[in-house]
Amino acid sequence: MKLLVLGGTRFLGRHTVEAALARKHQVTIFTRGRIASPWGDRVTHLVDWEISHFGDPMEDLAAICVRDMVTPFAHLPSLFAHYGEVSGTHVDLDRVRYHRVSKCVRSLFAILSFTSEPSGEPEFAIWQAWRLLYIKSACQALAEAMGGAGSHDVQALYRDAHRQVEAARPAMGALADRSFSTLT
Helix, strand or coil: CEEEEEEECCCCHHHHHHHHHCCCCCCECCCCCCCCCCHHCCCCEECCCCCCCCHHHHHHHHHHCCCCCHHCCCCHHHHHHHHHHCCCCCCCCHHHHHHHHHHHHHHHHHHHHHHCCCCCHHHHHEEEEEEEEHHHHHHHHHHHCCCCCCCCHHHHHHHHHHHHHHHHHHHHHHHHCCCCCCCC
16 A cells, blocks of 8 residues: 655654554655654655655755756755755765756746747746746756766757857846756
8 A cells, every 4th residue: 555644754653654664555754854764765755845746756856956046045965965864865866867857848848838939928038038048957957967068969059048048138137147056
């Protein structure tokens, strides 16, 4: 049986998890991340960092990377180390990079649907700024996932996106300077 325990590291939740594991159930715990989990990989950990969801926890960390690109809020290597400590889950940076590329590409598809046809609407300029930011960031994420600068094609796309960002700097404002924080 699959069980979701809200809490799970204190009081009743801890005993509920122990009993479920003893009965060979698949257990997922959803916590605030304040107390380290003693179960390691025997349970799936979801830490309530506002955007966690069911699935690969490394995808949650990739979402944090994408959010940090737009609204920097933490030193990511320290944040990931803390996540590993409180969740008991090893942070696999290769999977984080994979999901970061995936999130950028999926976001780009949505953004491109708003910018495919020029418009005089006031919000069109901001969608154009987001499009340029995500193209630049997707190239950066792809290059890092490829182990450095990426292929010549990725480098060329990044340079082109960077040129477009520089040309649009007056309209983009602070978005023009955003990029991904390093993971290591």
